[in-house]
Amino acid sequence: MDVLLNQYYLQIAIFVLLNAILGVSIYMTLSTGQLSLGNAGFMSIGAYTCAILTVKAGLPLYLAIPIGGIAASFMSIIIGFPALRLTGIYLAIATLGFGEVVRVIILNLKITNGALGISGIPTLGAKIGKVFSSLGFSQGIGGLTAQQTSNLMVLVVLILSLAFLVFFCTRLNRSRVGRAFAAIKADEAAAEAMGINTTYYKLLAFALGALIAGIAGGLSAHLTFFIGPKDFAYNRTVEILTFAVLGGSDLIIGPIVGALLLTLLPELLRSASEYRLMIYGALMVAMMAFRPQGLISEETVRFWKGKLGRRVKK
Amino acid sequence: MFWQQLVNGLTLGSTYSLVALGYTLIMGVLNIINMAHGEIFMFGAFVGLFLVTYLKVNIFVAMAGAMVACALLGILMEMIALRPLRRRAVSDLAPLISTIGVSIFLENLALKIFGPQSQAFPSGALSGVQMQLGPVQITLVQIVILVISFGLMFVLRFWLSKTRVGKAIRTTAESIETANLLGINTNKIILLTVALASALGGIAGVLVGLSINAVEPTMGLSMGLKGLAVLILGGMGNITGAMLGGLILGIAEVFTVAYGASSYRDAVAFGMIILILFIRPQGLFGSSTRQGGRF
Numbered sequence: 001m002d003v004l005l006n007q008y009y010l011q012i013a014i015f016v017l018l019n020a021i022l023g024v025s026i027y028m029t030l031s032t033g034q035l036s037l038g039n040a041g042f043m044s045i046g047a048y049t050c051a052i053l054t055v056k057a058g059l060p061l062y063l064a065i066p067i068g069g070i071a072a073s074f075m076s077i078i079i080g081f082p083a084l085r086l087t088g089i090y091l092a093i094a095t096l097g098f099g100e101v102v103r104v105i106i107l108n109l110k111i112t113n114g115a116l117g118i119s120g121i122p123t124l125g126a127k128i129g130k131v132f133s134s135l136g137f138s139q140g141i142g143g144l145t146a147q148q149t150s151n152l153m154v155l156v157v158l159i160l161s162l163a164f165l166v167f168f169c170t171r172l173n174r175s176r177v178g179r180a181f182a183a184i185k186a187d188e189a190a191a192e193a194m195g196i197n198t199t200y201y202k203l204l205a206f207a208l209g210a211l212i213a214g215i216a217g218g219l220s221a222h223l224t225f226f227i228g229p230k231d232f233a234y235n236r237t238v239e240i241l242t243f244a245v246l247g248g249s250d251l252i253i254g255p256i257v258g259a260l261l262l263t264l265l266p267e268l269l270r271s272a273s274e275y276r277l278m279i280y281g282a283l284m285v286a287m288m289a290f291r292p293q294g295l296i297s298e299e300t301v302r303f304w305k306g307k308l309g310r311r312v313k314k
Numbered sequence: 315m316f317w318q319q320l321v322n323g324l325t326l327g328s329t330y331s332l333v334a335l336g337y338t339l340i341m342g343v344l345n346i347i348n349m350a351h352g353e354i355f356m357f358g359a360f361v362g363l364f365l366v367t368y369l370k371v372n373i374f375v376a377m378a379g380a381m382v383a384c385a386l387l388g389i390l391m392e393m394i395a396l397r398p399l400r401r402r403a404v405s406d407l408a409p410l411i412s413t414i415g416v417s418i419f420l421e422n423l424a425l426k427i428f429g430p431q432s433q434a435f436p437s438g439a440l441s442g443v444q445m446q447l448g449p450v451q452i453t454l455v456q457i458v459i460l461v462i463s464f465g466l467m468f469v470l471r472f473w474l475s476k477t478r479v480g481k482a483i484r485t486t487a488e489s490i491e492t493a494n495l496l497g498i499n500t501n502k503i504i505l506l507t508v509a510l511a512s513a514l515g516g517i518a519g520v521l522v523g524l525s526i527n528a529v530e531p532t533m534g535l536s537m538g539l540k541g542l543a544v545l546i547l548g549g550m551g552n553i554t555g556a557m558l559g560g561l562i563l564g565i566a567e568v569f570t571v572a573y574g575a576s577s578y579r580d581a582v583a584f585g586m587i588i589l590i591l592f593i594r595p596q597g598l599f600g601s602s603t604r605q606g607g608r609f
Contacts, residue, residue: 035407035411082588082591082592089347089406089550090546090591092407092410093347093542093587094546094587094588094591096539096542097539097542097543097546097583097584098584100581100583101581101584101585101588104580105581108577108578234539238414238418241411241414274426277421277422278418278423278426280415281415281416281418281422282415282419283415284411284412284415284418285412285415285419287411287415288395288398288408288409288411288415289394289395289398289399292399292405292408
């Protein structure tokens, strides 16, 4: 048990889950066929809002994190109105530019502490640990140390958030809104001709993606103890994009698998870690050339369902 | 003060224009944004630096060398990352992602080869000489930058509008299918365009490396983002737009620094984009009837 629950594995599991949430955020906007390269920007708005609220205003975490998400989503609506009237490429560049502007503003503001970033953010694990010790479990539960318990609880919180997101998205896909998203992705002009208010639905997807990215940002601020403007630069956006590119963006499971693989791979290939980004780059080119729909697409799922179904019948 | 800043802004802006022209050419012909253009620019700077420092060639020879090397790099990129996507019908976001892949690859390759520290051109490569022109002090580097970039821009304009190959490029930009029907070898034209755009990026790399006297692997990203800003500012695929947009951005940046808000310098470009998208989404010089308005 101790081998399985060491600090290192728990830390990796936490990052896998956080990245998976970020993967869902880009999936959300991609589900209308829009590519947003501003997710790192929205993430930083969420992270900073949340960190400032907890560090400077002393707000509890369960309030600060959703407020961070809402702030990011609010910004996305302001920026989305002009940008979404445009074609996919315009949106990609405009959101990329938005991310840069946010970064420069954070670098210059006093409340965000400029290039130094905000440190000493109360971590989620410590908060949960405090709750436990106040309940009288200061020695941990059932043979686990207090540290392990609180880390495990963080993991549970993240798993629950991800599970909720997946549940929400699968429900959404079967609803009126999800069908509108799919129609816009398939053919925007045709969708508009069918009477779908494309601007409204694109903005909705955009805002939902920003909301999720903002919440992920708030979570990440309280997982890593420190945030700085460099954490949310262009590289972060590209990293999030790779999750969706590798895993596939047809189904929600795609970006999650992508996040899992791309977070685990560098850990497994420690020796090749300095080539990590080069491999990412080559991977993106190769994926676009050979399998632009990503590892997991609707056909893949249908194929395996068919195969497994037949085996069950026999 | 004002005239001095204006000259500085024009010099900076003319390098932005050169970079933006590379984006514009590829945007016009292939209808994609080449996200790796900034990294090609960075490679050009390194090739120039290498030629001057180790082979001790003349700076103008180094510029030509950088152009050739970057043209080859561009051709390689077209064959590996863009051509396979053209053969099959994929969404228009695929080339964008593919070129982002190329850009990450190139940036990290450069980090591996050249190391993260910034390097400078050896002294004597044009630096140091200053002249007094009325109220304005101008360095030799600035004059070279202005002459070369404006020269290249006018040659390019003339070449596109008057020569046979230029006509073929414009036809391909209008419609690849029609150009094919008219007997134009569009694959060749596309290769030529990408090579040309990359060569422009390469020489801009050397010029910028000379003027700020620092060459580093991360210089591609910031320059690439500026070039993209100019692309939207001037209107996608519009050559006049790229030229004037670059100058406008350069002047705006220099004046932002001169009159106070120096730390917001990098936000100017994207602040302008966001403003443009609100007011005039087709760009300053784009026509509203067609998306972008080409050449």
